[in-house]
Amino acid sequence: MAMTRTPVRRVLDYTVLSVLAFVFALPALYLFLGSLKPSGEVLNGLSGFLPTHLSFDNYTAVLDSLNSDSTGYFWQFMGVSVLLSFVVVTGGLIVNSMAAYGLTRLKWRGQNAVFTLVLLLMLIPFESVAVPLFYMFNGQRNTIFIQALPFVANAFAIYQFHTFFKKIPPSIEEAARLDGAGPWRTFFAIIVPMSRPVFASVAILTFLIQWGSFLWPVLMVSDPSVRPLPLEMSVFQGQQPPDWGQILAFGVLLVLPVLIVFAFFQRWFVEGVASSAVKG
Amino acid sequence: MKTVEHAHAAPPGRAQAASSAPSAKPSRPSRGNRDWLHGLLMSAPAVGGLIAFVGIPFGYAVVLSFYNVRLGSPLEPTFFGVEHYRRLFTDPDLSGPFLRALLNNLAFAVVVVPLQTGLALALAILLNRKLKAIGVFRSFFFMPVVFPMALVAVIWRLILARSEQGMLNSVLDVVTFGNWGAFDWLGDGLTAMGSIIVLSVWQGVGFQMVILLAGLQQIPGELYEASQLDRASRWQQFRHVTLPGIRGTLVFVAMLTSVLSFRVFDQVYILIRGGGLDEDATRTVMYQAVTTAFDQNNIGQASAVTVVFFLIVVVLTIVQRRVVRPDNED
Numbered sequence: 001m002a003m004t005r006t007p008v009r010r011v012l013d014y015t016v017l018s019v020l021a022f023v024f025a026l027p028a029l030y031l032f033l034g035s036l037k038p039s040g041e042v043l044n045g046l047s048g049f050l051p052t053h054l055s056f057d058n059y060t061a062v063l064d065s066l067n068s069d070s071t072g073y074f075w076q077f078m079g080v081s082v083l084l085s086f087v088v089v090t091g092g093l094i095v096n097s098m099a100a101y102g103l104t105r106l107k108w109r110g111q112n113a114v115f116t117l118v119l120l121l122m123l124i125p126f127e128s129v130a131v132p133l134f135y136m137f138n139g140q141r142n143t144i145f146i147q148a149l150p151f152v153a154n155a156f157a158i159y160q161f162h163t164f165f166k167k168i169p170p171s172i173e174e175a176a177r178l179d180g181a182g183p184w185r186t187f188f189a190i191i192v193p194m195s196r197p198v199f200a201s202v203a204i205l206t207f208l209i210q211w212g213s214f215l216w217p218v219l220m221v222s223d224p225s226v227r228p229l230p231l232e233m234s235v236f237q238g239q240q241p242p243d244w245g246q247i248l249a250f251g252v253l254l255v256l257p258v259l260i261v262f263a264f265f266q267r268w269f270v271e272g273v274a275s276s277a278v279k280g
Numbered sequence: 281m282k283t284v285e286h287a288h289a290a291p292p293g294r295a296q297a298a299s300s301a302p303s304a305k306p307s308r309p310s311r312g313n314r315d316w317l318h319g320l321l322m323s324a325p326a327v328g329g330l331i332a333f334v335g336i337p338f339g340y341a342v343v344l345s346f347y348n349v350r351l352g353s354p355l356e357p358t359f360f361g362v363e364h365y366r367r368l369f370t371d372p373d374l375s376g377p378f379l380r381a382l383l384n385n386l387a388f389a390v391v392v393v394p395l396q397t398g399l400a401l402a403l404a405i406l407l408n409r410k411l412k413a414i415g416v417f418r419s420f421f422f423m424p425v426v427f428p429m430a431l432v433a434v435i436w437r438l439i440l441a442r443s444e445q446g447m448l449n450s451v452l453d454v455v456t457f458g459n460w461g462a463f464d465w466l467g468d469g470l471t472a473m474g475s476i477i478v479l480s481v482w483q484g485v486g487f488q489m490v491i492l493l494a495g496l497q498q499i500p501g502e503l504y505e506a507s508q509l510d511r512a513s514r515w516q517q518f519r520h521v522t523l524p525g526i527r528g529t530l531v532f533v534a535m536l537t538s539v540l541s542f543r544v545f546d547q548v549y550i551l552i553r554g555g556g557l558d559e560d561a562t563r564t565v566m567y568q569a570v571t572t573a574f575d576q577n578n579i580g581q582a583s584a585v586t587v588v589f590f591l592i593v594v595v596l597t598i599v600q601r602r603v604v605r606p607d608n609e610d
Contacts, residue, residue: 013411020406021420027435027482028423030447034438043441045450095326102322106315114327121334123597127543127566128590129337131573131582132344136337138351153329183318212428214546215566219574230430230546237434238554244438251431258426266419269426270490 035059035252039245058249065246072224072232078253081211081229084148088210089203091152097199099153100161101187105173115162122155127215134219142223151210157202164198165191200268204261208269211258229254338590344583351577364584378585380560381568385592387473388480388564389541396481397534400488405522407489408496418493422486429483429546436479437555440465466551472558476547484540488533495529496522535600539593545570565589 029049034042036054041047066074103115133150140146168191176186192199217231224232233254237247262269345364349357367374407418424432439447442464453460465471503521512520523530545566551557552567565585573582 010411013406013409017406017411017417020403021417024482025420025423027432027439028427030439031431031435043438043443043445045445046447046454048445048447095329099323099326102319106319106322108316108319110316111319114323117335118327118330121330123594124334124338124590125539125543125593126334127545127569128586128593129334129341131569131579131586132337132340133333134573135344135349135351135579136340149329150333153326153333155330155334158326183315183322187322208426212430212546214428214430214549215570218549218570230428233428233430233434234550234554237437237550247434248438251434254431255427258428259423262419262423262426270418270422 031248031251031255034244035248037245039243042244042248058245059253061243062246062249062253066232066236070224072227074253076225077227077229077232080144080147080226082257083144084213084228085207085210087144087148088151089206091148092154092157092206093199093203095152096154096157096202097161097192097195098187100158100165101191102183103158104162104165105168105191106183118155118158122159126150130215130219137220141220142226144226146220147217147226147228150216151206151213154206157206160202160205161195161198164195168194197268197271200265201271204265204268207261208258341583341586341590344580345587347580349579349583351573351579353577357580360580364581365588367581368584368588374581377560377563378565378568381563381565382588384473384562385542385544385564388477388544389538391477392481392541393534393538395477396485396488396537397530399481400485400492400533401530403485403489404492404496405518408493418490421489424483425486427483430550432479432483433547433550433555436475436482437466437551440475442467442556464556466555466557469558469561472561476544476551476557476562479547480541480544484537488537491533491536492526492529495526499525531603532600535596535603539596539600542589542592542596565592 033049033051033054035058036051036056037048037058038053038055039058041053063074066072066077099118103111103118137146172190172194173186176190181189212230213228214230214234217228221227221231227235233250236250239247346360346362347357348360348363368378369375403421407414407421427435441447441449442462444450444453444462446462446465448465449460449463452463463471465475499521503525504517507517507521543566544564548557548562548564548567549570552559552562566589569582569585569589572578572585
């Protein structure tokens, strides 16, 4: 949108962008290359970037070394992470969108008070309730249930749904209601299908945060059988002496699911992040 | 955050529509009267969850911070008054690490907020042009945002490794014609926090960039065209069109970054535990809360740390509201 661009400027733009993008991508490049190299060659000065002796040996080694009850099983860590993300994302979409609808589009006494409460609770970061939650639920440590439940209801998600729902023209609901649809049917049959963009952004943002979640598992999980991937990442990298090829291969396996989601749903990712700030 | 003010304005015409409904269809019970039930039922699961997992624990943290509570201790919790807070700020054994953590957090925020916001703005301006494949470049800078912090910490543990073979040390060795050698970036008290800052900015800057990019795209193109007719230089354009156009977004991003920068935990914890990171130079308030609760089982003390942490975040949030509001009132 800025100035009219001459061919020279365009070349300059591309050069600057390419150089910056390359520097920015170096750590990620190092991760992927290193995961394919023999462990001795990873931490090896600049030659760590040379694509020599590439193989998938590190990946098979990770799956082989994480394959007993004492270390835990790789696919179990992956399964726990997938299950937690699934529960938190789908459960969250249902309860938070419903709440936002009830608080935004239905008119009832106390509605404003409840909505204000949600906005106030949005100010409290998880970090400031982690310690009391750890104390309250100490008897439920090492369960899937307690890892997922605190993150299903989410004030920020309610707020995101709210900003979308309040822009829907009232005529749509009035038409549905004249046809005899109650609030529940109006919501599930009409509002939900027309709100796909906000569902997509909330789902992806929630997934991104849940997939990398670390603080709560540190406090609540010691048993390998319910340990999610990021926590195992920190355990796995602490081995002595470190096997760098395997550690990086584990890292790739940890980030791959989010990268795939990112590649396919990039638009919603970016819109979800941007809309919460600018349009709100 | 405009919505906070608008949220309470009811949609116009709703009340009349509800009251006229019964006369139109007398056979059905009035839906307007039942809306409170449906509204309550619809919001109950999420609001109940928030109260159970945010509201109550938060109140509980305040209560616990006034008690001497230890996990796994056979002794009953005893009332402790403000003793935990007094210790945090005046007891040499405790206040040393705690005040250091506060100071570290502050240093982190003071550097990261301008650095990350400025870098994000520069990237956003660079990427806000109509070029082929611009989307590919945007993805490149956004990509680290999807990397879990646990992984980011490990990648940078290798880049900053203390041996001569560490990536950064090797680069510096080449640049200085073999005069560099080994340097322990994470283990040295002087560079430890700098290392955490660099890896945090690398991971997080794409997030701010995307928000700012959305802000830039809302500036009408005619403003740039007009300024071109006036023969404004690029700097003048930036100063008088771009900056005023995204002022609100910029303030929002800066405030968001400052709140986020007080929540730093994952990378510090991982690198102190397994990466040889200097503990004293990088401990943060959340790191103190977790180690006090988890390693020392001192729930009361950890709750006091948590409450102090919350007060800092609230002050930052209130400042944010104050600063942003006048700009958004139009």
